[in-house]
Amino acid sequence: MMNPRYCSQDLIRCDLCETAMVQMYCDFCNVKLCITCIGQHISDAYDKHKVVPFKQRMSTLIYPKCAVHENKRNKFQCLECDMWVCSMCISSETHKWHAFKDLSAINKSKKESIRREADELNDILSPTYEDIVSDIQSQIANLDVEYENLSVSIMQRGEEWHKEVDTVINEMKHEIDEMKDKHLDILKKHLEEIIQIQSLVRESLLTLNKIEKSNDVSVTLAYNSNSKELRNLPPKIQILRPNFNAKALLREDIQSRFGSLTPLSISTQEDGYYERKQQHSERQFLNVHELVSTINTGYHNLQSICLSAEDELWTSGRVSDVKCFNTQGFLLKTVRTISGEMPNDIALTSHGDLLYTDWKSMSVNEVKKGQIEEVIRMHGWTPVNLCVTASGDLLVAAYSDDQTQSKIVRYINSTEKQTLQFDDDGKPLFSGNNFIKYIAENGNMDICVADNGAPAVVVINQDGKLRFRYDGHCTTTNEGFHPFGITTDSRKHILIADSNNHCIHILNEDGQFQVFISIDLCDPWGLCVDKNDHLHVAELISGNVKKIRYLKSSSGYP
Structure with missing residues (x-):
């Protein structure tokens, strides 16, 4: 009879005792463990062990070794020196006062x-x-x-x-x-x-x-x-x-x-x-869009929405309360602005913390563990809309005190690193007023701005060069194009809320119109897309957030 330990259908065994069934895994040592052998494995008092459930193995990132400090790993990039550094490098004189990004x-x-x-x-x-x-x-x-x-x-x-x-x-x-x-x-x-x-x-x-x-x-x-x-x-x-x-x-x-x-x-x-x-590109879209669900937020003027990695829906309107809902529409928490005024816009950091702009204090504020902290204070400019990029940078749209100029500023760790205001000919990229200018970053690192005052969508590459403008596409209502919310999906489509025409415009990454979404929408305003490429639309007057499926299923999508 075949030895069951070597049978092709045998369960995976512990690397230490070689008899018990595997339940845990050391991500640092790449060792399979049963519950009994965990103590033996970590008994060497080495502080780098990371024991996780077996199904979650290999979840720990493997950072490159630091060439300067032995036994240290480079977990940051120095933006000034353009090199990888460890935590000890950051505190050294070589990198003093430099800005860093998490690898x-x-x-x-x-x-x-x-x-x-x-x-x-x-x-x-x-x-x-x-x-x-x-x-x-x-x-x-x-x-x-x-x-x-x-x-x-x-x-x-x-x-x-x-x-x-x-x-x-x-x-x-x-x-x-x-x-x-x-x-x-x-x-x-x-x-x-x-x-x-x-x-x-x-x-x-x-x-x-x-x-x-x-x-x-x-x-x-x-x-x-x-x-x-x-x-x-x-x-x-x-x-x-x-x-x-x-x-x-x-x-x-x-x-x-x-x-x-x-x-x-x-x-x-x-x-x-x-x-x-x-033709292959156009096959991505459903012929008939599907309304998946509707959540009523209780706002009478719902403007901005964003989703966390845990699918928690953050919402804000023309009141001082910012509300967070779960996917079933139950209210989880409420955050009130320090000034008592409505936030101009909200976003989430790469760590899932809430950011909001406050027009009264001309600031951007972060909510961490229930505490509100001012992270940016602008002088002579009022922050309006904001966006957190895939690399963790913060983009803030702002207008001048005299409401004649607008710009977008890129911040890294609260430090201003880039200003987008003029094209190569010295002409303003954006309308010079206090109109809404929602921002989204596309998968190709383009910065997409819904400039309601223009009215147009302005798309700029990461170096600040104008790529194209989109002035709208022919609609059935002929009310004119007035962009409000803007977002992008995993396929680099650009989605724009057109409240006047009660629809969503979809462009490809080069600004070519693809299709409208108009399924049962009224006054669409704020937009966001979840990890499964479902579109979430905030309706201004009703206060509803509607979840819509508009793409055909493909590999990696439900």
């Missing part, structure tokens, strides 16, 4: 970017290349029939001329065979090129999947994307096969009057495959 936040941001890239490769680029290959293979499969039909036409013509035209027919058949060989060679060569690129797509997907499963920060941060090259689809080769032009049957001058073949026509079309790519 965990940078790692999380890049992991999200990698996941989105994998989605694009899996959902759009890979199917597009499959279609291209299928198209070329179909052309090759039909090539014999098409050229055979051409040969038959010539033979039928030749029978009318009998033996007098045999020589001419043979010459033309030879010419056809040469053109066919050339046609075939071109298609095969093109097919080989496409298959090579398709192989790169598969290799990229395998690499991305490995990185997603890896906890090695160095591997993640060292990854360089090649999707930019893959997005540039190859030109489509267009080959027009020759036609046979028959002439009147005359015995004299047989060669010239028998007919001729058009030459093999070969051309390339740069955007020949673009339509296929667009």
Whole structure:
């Protein structure tokens, strides 16, 4: 009988006693443990052990070792020196007064970017290349029939001329065979090129999947994307096969009057495959959007909403109370602003703490463990809307005291690092007034601003360069475009609330209009998207938050 310890269906055993069933795991030592052996494993008094339930193994990030301080790990990036540092490096004279970022936040941001890239490769680029290959293979499969039909036409013509035209027919058949060989060679060569690129797509997907499963920060941060090259689809080769032009049957001058073949026509079309790519992109959207649930917040003027990682819904309106609800709509907690005035906007830090802007004190405040702390005080400017980026930076939209200028400021650890106000020609990027300017960061690091005073959506890259403006799309109500809330999803779509037209506009990352969402919406204002790409819409007057499904399911989504 087979020893049950070595049976393929045996349970996983403890690495120490080798008999008991595994229940725990040391994430630092990579050792499987039963409950009884935990004490023995940690008895060496080494303070780095991290014992977690077996199902949660490998949850600890593996940071790179510090080259300066032995037994220390680099958990931060010095923004001044552009290098990784440990906690001891931070307190050293070398990095005194420097600003730092958590490597965990940078790692999380890049992991999200990698996941989105994998989605694009899996959902759009890979199917597009499959279609291209299928198209070329179909052309090759039909090539014999098409050229055979051409040969038959010539033979039928030749029978009318009998033996007098045999020589001419043979010459033309030879010419056809040469053109066919050339046609075939071109298609095969093109097919080989496409298959090579398709192989790169598969290799990229395998690499991305490995990185997603890896906890090695160095591997993640060292990854360089090649999707930019893959997005540039190859030109489509267009080959027009020759036609046979028959002439009147005359015995004299047989060669010239028998007919001729058009030459093999070969051309390339740069955007020949673009339509296929667009079709795959458009397949992401549901034909009929689904209203999943509705939560009534009790506000009469609901403006801003945001979701925590635990799916807790934070809401604010034109009162001093900020409310937090669970997914069933039960009120969990309430936070009141220090000034007693309504917050202009709310957001959540990467740690899940609440941020809100206070127009009266011209400040941005953070709520930690029930205590409110001022983190930014602006002078001569009033903060309006805000956004926390994937890397943990804070973007704040503000207007000047005289309400003639607007700007967006990037803060890192409460330190101002970037100001976005003018384009390359020195012209204002935003309308100079106190109108709402909701902000969202896209997956490509673009900063998307819903400038209600313009009215337009202004999209700027992370270097502050204007990418495009969106002035609205034709609607059925013709009320004009007035953007309010704005958000983005995992597929880099930009979603904009248009309260006047009671709908949501969806753009792709390059500003091209995709589709409207108008399912049972009235006065949509604030927007946010959860981790499953469900859209949450705050209705201004009713105070309802509506959860909407608008994307088709794909890998990684319910």
